[in-house]
Amino acid sequence: MRSFRQGWAIQLRVWSALMIRELSTRFGRENIGFLWVMAEPLLFASLVGVIWRVWKGPEEHGIEIVAFVATGYIPLTLFRQAISRSVGAMKVNSSLLYHRQIKILDLLLVRFFLEVLGAMMAYIFIGVILMSIGIFPVPNDLGMFIGGWLIYCLFTLSLCLIVGPLSEMSEVVEKLIPVLVYVMIPFSGTFTLSSWLTPQAREVLAYSPPVSGMEMMRHGIFGGLVTPYYNFWAPFWFILIASMIGLGLCRRVRRMLIVE
Amino acid sequence: MIVCENVHKSYPLGHGRNRVLDGLNFTMNRGERFALLGRNGSGKSTLIKLIGGVELPDSGKIIRSMALSWPLGFVGGFQGSLTGADNARFIARIYGRQYRDIRDYVEDFSELGRQMKMPVRTYSSGMRARLAFALSLAIEFECYLIDEVIMVGDHNFQKKCVAELFEKRPDRGLIFASHSSQLVRQFCQRVLLLDAGKGTVYDDMEEGLGIYDGL
Numbered sequence: 318m319r320s321f322r323q324g325w326a327i328q329l330r331v332w333s334a335l336m337i338r339e340l341s342t343r344f345g346r347e348n349i350g351f352l353w354v355m356a357e358p359l360l361f362a363s364l365v366g367v368i369w370r371v372w373k374g375p376e377e378h379g380i381e382i383v384a385f386v387a388t389g390y391i392p393l394t395l396f397r398q399a400i401s402r403s404v405g406a407m408k409v410n411s412s413l414l415y416h417r418q419i420k421i422l423d424l425l426l427v428r429f430f431l432e433v434l435g436a437m438m439a440y441i442f443i444g445v446i447l448m449s450i451g452i453f454p455v456p457n458d459l460g461m462f463i464g465g466w467l468i469y470c471l472f473t474l475s476l477c478l479i480v481g482p483l484s485e486m487s488e489v490v491e492k493l494i495p496v497l498v499y500v501m502i503p504f505s506g507t508f509t510l511s512s513w514l515t516p517q518a519r520e521v522l523a524y525s526p527p528v529s530g531m532e533m534m535r536h537g538i539f540g541g542l543v544t545p546y547y548n549f550w551a552p553f554w555f556i557l558i559a560s561m562i563g564l565g566l567c568r569r570v571r572r573m574l575i576v577e
Numbered sequence: 578m579i580v581c582e583n584v585h586k587s588y589p590l591g592h593g594r595n596r597v598l599d600g601l602n603f604t605m606n607r608g609e610r611f612a613l614l615g616r617n618g619s620g621k622s623t624l625i626k627l628i629g630g631v632e633l634p635d636s637g638k639i640i641r642s643m644a645l646s647w648p649l650g651f652v653g654g655f656q657g658s659l660t661g662a663d664n665a666r667f668i669a670r671i672y673g674r675q676y677r678d679i680r681d682y683v684e685d686f687s688e689l690g691r692q693m694k695m696p697v698r699t700y701s702s703g704m705r706a707r708l709a710f711a712l713s714l715a716i717e718f719e720c721y722l723i724d725e726v727i728m729v730g731d732h733n734f735q736k737k738c739v740a741e742l743f744e745k746r747p748d749r750g751l752i753f754a755s756h757s758s759q760l761v762r763q764f765c766q767r768v769l770l771l772d773a774g775k776g777t778v779y780d781d782m783e784e785g786l787g788i789y790d791g792l
Contacts, residue, residue, distance in 0.1 A: 327673070334670035342658055415647040415654040416671055417630040575588065576631050577652050 331418050335427040354435035355442060358394040362387040362443055378513060380542050384453045387443050388535055389507035392466075395436035396473045396505065396527065397498050402428045403477040404484040404491050411576045421571050422564075425481045429474050454539055461545075462537025468552045469530030475556045478563025482570035506531035511546035519546055526552035579605045579628060579645070579720070579752075581776075584637035586623055597623045598634070599774025605750065607643055607719065612761040612782070613754040614789045615771030621754040622650070624771065625724050628752065643719040643750065649709045650724030657698030661689055661708055664697055672716045679715035686711035686737065702729045710734075714741050720750030739763075758786050 340351040366383040377385055403425055410424045447453030456462055483490045502508075506528035511519045522528045529547035536545035584601040587594040597620040605611055615621050626632045627639060629648040647654050655664045665683055669676040684693065687707040697705065706726045713721065721742065730738065742749070743764060752769075755761055761768075761782075768785025770777050772792060779785030 330673055331671050334667055337670070338656065338659070338663075338667050341663060342656065412653050412656060415629065415631050416668070417645075417647070418671055572633050572635070574632065576626065 327418055328423075331423055332427060332430070335413075335419070335423060336431065339427055339431055352438075354431060355439040356435075357398065358391045358436050358439035359443060361394050362390040362439065365390055378510070378542075380539055381452045381454075384447055384538075385535075387440075387447065387453075388538055389531065391436050391440050391443070392469050392527070392531060392534065393502070393505055393507045394439075395432055395470070398435075399429050399432040399473045399477055400480055400494060400498055402432060403481040404494055406481050407485050407570065407574060411574065414574070414576050421482075421574070422478075422567055425477055425567075426474075429477050433470055456538050457540025458537045460537070462534050465530045465533025465535075465537060465547070467530075468533065468556075469527055471556045472526040472530060472552060475559035475563060478560055479566060482563070482566035485570045485574065486566075504528065510535065510543055512544040522546075523548055524551050526555045578607055578640070578642045579750075580638075580640040581624075581628070582638040582640075584624075584627060584639060585635045586620070586627060586632070587635055596774055598627070598771075601637070601771075601774065601776045603769055603776050603778050605752070608748050608750050609767060610751040610765045611753065611767050611769045611778075612765035612785070613752055613769050613771065614756075614761070614785065616792055619771040620774065621771060622724055624776075625650070625722050625752065625754055629722050644717075646713045646716075646718040646721045648722045648724055649706070649713055650726050651702050651705070651729070654709060655697045655705065658696055660696055661687075661693040661700070665693070665708070665712055668712050668716070674716060679712075682715045683708075683711040686714065686741070702726075703731060703734065706730050707734055710738060710741075714746075718749070720752070723751065723753045725754055725756075758790075761786070 340354070344351050344353040366386040369382050369386050373382060376382055406424050406428055407421050413419045413424065414421070444453055448455065480490070480494060484494070504522065504525045504527070506522065506525070511522055511528065511532055514522070523546060529549070529552050532543070532545040532547045536543045581601055581603050584598050585596070586598040587596045589595075597618075601624070613621050613624065623632070625648045627634050628641070629645065630639075630641075631648060631653065654668075656667070659667070665680075666676045669679060684690075687693075687704075687710075689704060689708060692700070692704065697708070700708070706729050709726070742751075751764065753761065753764055765782065768779040768782055768789070770779065770785055770789055779788070
């Protein structure tokens with residue numbers, strides 16, 4: 318028990334040191350510093366929200382359009398950013414592996430944590446701003462929202478665990494990732510609610526983990542305006558299996574990693 | 578104690594593999610000082626990286642049962658885009674020290690002064706070596722892994738290393754890769770000679786150095 322506690326203390330120490338380091342290398346200490354971490358999701362969500370507002374009018378199926386875009390874009394940006402940050406995460410940080418207490422899994426986890434942190438801050442920020450001008454509802458069911466957020470995040474993490482090591486093994490992966498992430502957008506539930514779709518399309522999308530997460534989040538926020546279609550077991554099995562594969566790949570890639 | 582059991586390591590070379598270490602065995606007890614000798618490309622740096630856990634062996638086992646420094650060499654251990662001070666803070670954090678507790682020692686030993694606020698990538702190899710040594714001495718390891726690097730320092734730095742590492746801390750272990758028989762004679766008690774992927778330990782320094790000179 319004691320050695321577990323010691324190990325855990327070292328783990329926390331390593332994570333916090335890596336976080337601080339990642340923040341200072343990426344954002345520096347100039348102007349707003351690490352607050353930049355939420356800049357990208359925030360800008361994406363608000364600018365696309367404005368475009369949609371002008372293009373499509375104030376509402377979509379009775380839902381405030383800016384709020385709808387924001388609730389979709391912030392998780393999507395998290396997903397895209399987290400995946401692209403995990404590409405090459407080990408190679409660029411390989412000098413850190415000189416210190417035995419740092420494992421390659423830590424390098425992936427820290428980058429992922431940081432994206433989650435940025436997305437969460439952006440979500441809260443944009444929610445509060447939009448709420449204060451009356452176009453964002455007070456969340457209807459926070460538990461449901463958090464459940465959906467967790468599914469979305471774990472889904473993202475499980476893919477990062479695969480993409481990270483694969484990108485070290487083959488350059489092709491590195492080049493394919495941006496395209497694959499883009500093609501995935503229709504299966505992410507970002508721009509549509511399942512209840513707007515035909516039953517057939519809905520059935521297919523029910524197997525997509527991010528759709529379940531997104532439906533839960535939106536139901537948690539908009540309440541009765543959204544009839545959520547989600548299931549628990551599809552994301553559960555997906556996340557479990559993808560994480561196992563990812564952890565296996567991490568072990569493999571660690572053996573062949575060449576550190577200058 | 579450090580034990581290497583039947584360690585193999587190869588790197589990709591064209592379509593095949595370049596076998597660097599091919600069944601290496603040795604045991605080093607606490608407090609012993611090994612000179613790691615071998616010709617260029619014989620696997621000295623590779624072995625130091627494997628012992629330090631930077632890279633993993635293809636097969637075989639490495640057992641470490643003491644607090645081992647990270648490999649102190651020309652590269653590695655630092656993030657080039659961060660300043661010396663930020664790197665020092667980072668290393669202090671992951672080894673569980675407060676930077677402010679070791680700052681005076683690090684600044685005094687490294688003599689980097691204002692350059693601590695410059696990115697490490699602008700440092701000369703001598704400056705990097707000074708910083709790495711200062712940090713690893715401040716953190717206090719039981720055994721130091723040193724890859725050539727003392728050689729790049731100026732006379733003053735070498736004198737300091739001798740004073741801190743060998744006079745003030747005579748109980749510490751050392752694995753020291755070098756080509757300088759003068760430094761090796763001064764610092765080490767035993768020779769681990771690498772040749773053709775295998776390692777041989779010579780308890781008699783002069784015997785080991787003699788065979789090394791004949792390679």
